[in-house]
Amino acid sequence: MSNNNNLKTIAILGGTGKEGKGLAYRWARAGYRVLIGSRTPQKALDAAAELSQKLDNESHIEGLDNPTAAMQADIVVLTVPYAAHRATLESLKDALQGKLLIDVTVPLVPPKVRKVQMPPAGSATQEAQEILGENVEVCAAFQNISHEHLLQDASVTCDVLVSGTSPEARDETIKLVEAAGLSGWDAGPIENSVVIEGLTSVLIGINKKYGSTHAGIKITGVNKQSAD
Amino acid sequence: MSNNNNLKTIAILGGTGKEGKGLAYRWARAGYRVLIGSRTPQKALDAAAELSQKLDNESHIEGLDNPTAAMQADIVVLTVPYAAHRATLESLKDALQGKLLIDVTVPLVPPKVRKVQMPPAGSATQEAQEILGENVEVCAAFQNISHEHLLQDASVTCDVLVSGTSPEARDETIKLVEAAGLSGWDAGPIENSVVIEGLTSVLIGINKKYGSTHAGIKITGVNKQSAD
Numbered sequence: 001m002s003n004n005n006n007l008k009t010i011a012i013l014g015g016t017g018k019e020g021k022g023l024a025y026r027w028a029r030a031g032y033r034v035l036i037g038s039r040t041p042q043k044a045l046d047a048a049a050e051l052s053q054k055l056d057n058e059s060h061i062e063g064l065d066n067p068t069a070a071m072q073a074d075i076v077v078l079t080v081p082y083a084a085h086r087a088t089l090e091s092l093k094d095a096l097q098g099k100l101l102i103d104v105t106v107p108l109v110p111p112k113v114r115k116v117q118m119p120p121a122g123s124a125t126q127e128a129q130e131i132l133g134e135n136v137e138v139c140a141a142f143q144n145i146s147h148e149h150l151l152q153d154a155s156v157t158c159d160v161l162v163s164g165t166s167p168e169a170r171d172e173t174i175k176l177v178e179a180a181g182l183s184g185w186d187a188g189p190i191e192n193s194v195v196i197e198g199l200t201s202v203l204i205g206i207n208k209k210y211g212s213t214h215a216g217i218k219i220t221g222v223n224k225q226s227a228d
Numbered sequence: 229m230s231n232n233n234n235l236k237t238i239a240i241l242g243g244t245g246k247e248g249k250g251l252a253y254r255w256a257r258a259g260y261r262v263l264i265g266s267r268t269p270q271k272a273l274d275a276a277a278e279l280s281q282k283l284d285n286e287s288h289i290e291g292l293d294n295p296t297a298a299m300q301a302d303i304v305v306l307t308v309p310y311a312a313h314r315a316t317l318e319s320l321k322d323a324l325q326g327k328l329l330i331d332v333t334v335p336l337v338p339p340k341v342r343k344v345q346m347p348p349a350g351s352a353t354q355e356a357q358e359i360l361g362e363n364v365e366v367c368a369a370f371q372n373i374s375h376e377h378l379l380q381d382a383s384v385t386c387d388v389l390v391s392g393t394s395p396e397a398r399d400e401t402i403k404l405v406e407a408a409g410l411s412g413w414d415a416g417p418i419e420n421s422v423v424i425e426g427l428t429s430v431l432i433g434i435n436k437k438y439g440s441t442h443a444g445i446k447i448t449g450v451n452k453q454s455a456d
Contacts, residue, residue: 112309115419157448195427206447214449216449217447220443
């Protein structure tokens with residue numbers, strides 16, 4: 001299931017939204033085989049065609065229904081609205097066993113999207129882990145990135161914090177963050193996902209208060225070159 | 229209770245620790261009347277004398293026991309270890325009524341200080357609010373700053389996120405952040421304190437993983453001059 005660069009296959013479920021399309025574009029550009037999943041296969045086909053054209057048809061992007069995309073992938077990325085989070089995961093539980101799930105979901109509770117309001121599991125990412133069971137590695141990532149940035153080629157001035165079930169899963173996720181042209185940081189165990197998801201509400205509030213449109217964060221005081 | 233600049237009086241409880249002393253130094257330097265509180269009054273006197281000397285005895289810094297400091301202040305800052313958080317607040321509940329409490333406490337649970345582990349109230353700041361009642365405004369601030377930085381005059385490359393019970397309390401706290409020479413951001417309602425407190429565990433983990441000693445964060449993508 002890898003392309004000729006031995007890169008893995010990534011499925012992006014709910015991949016026809018702006019965030020999903022942005023990630024698909026960046027990973028396809030980096031040479032990964034990308035499967036865009038949707039509840040509506042025609043939408044997935046359209047998104048795949050649009051992105052293929054943007055990449056001069058030299059990339060590998062397919063549009064599929066969500067279950068087929070999940071089944072064929074090595075790594076599955078979830079970019080559905082929080083309202084569809086539980087139902088999507090429950091329906092794909094079997095297809096996801098043994099894989100890495102990267103959960104991009106932010107559990108916003110409208111209309112008070114500037115207030116951190118986590119589900120009983122502690123965060124959407126922990127909720128995903130509860131639903132999928134211990135045979136699925138789950139990481140949180142990309143919650144704080146403005147989706148407008150992902151479909152552009154310019155560099156993004158927001159770092160990506162990555163929490164998750166194991167150091168290995170976090171390293172694998174950080175590799176994909178870097179492949180997308182972003183700077184990723186190991187933010188620790190899955191219990192820390194509340195910080196990453198909650199930071200989105202903080203940034204939405206900062207945008208409202210300070211009249212900005214794409215507040216983000218950068219980690220300071222660390223020379224990453226010295227990382228192991 | 230104000231000095232001749234009409235600046236307010238700030239009590240720093242647990243103010244003989246490194247973080248408390250650093251904040252005391254910076255606010256005294258900015259002209260505030262600063263009361264260092266301690267369970268051991270002699271320690272408070274010693275810290276006040278040390279900081280006064282560092283400021284050429286031109287500042288107003290006093291050392292007192294915690295209750296007297298709290299009673300005499302307009303704004304009270306809590307910098308005790310989390311283990312002393314509840315007992316300190318319960319013993320000072322009366323003295324704090326009608327005032328603003330700035331809670332610097334991070335609810336770390338040793339030995340797993342890199343894992344976010346919040347108290348049942350949701351965060352230490354919300355716990356303080358529960359203990360003190362609705363007649364006390366409570367804000368979270370300064371949780372992510374390396375205390376070594378505060379006693380130096382150099383600029384600090386870490387922003388200060390401020391959450392709290394009202395926009396007015398957050399504005400008042402941000403004013404003190406700026407007086408200390410740091411950059412403060414309104415991070416929203418008190419429920420968002422979990423993000424600020426939890427970020428400390430994330431930064432401790434980043435220091436461990438990447439070999440740094442004072443990881444911090446900066447908000448990006450916002451031109452603060454346009455703030456209202």
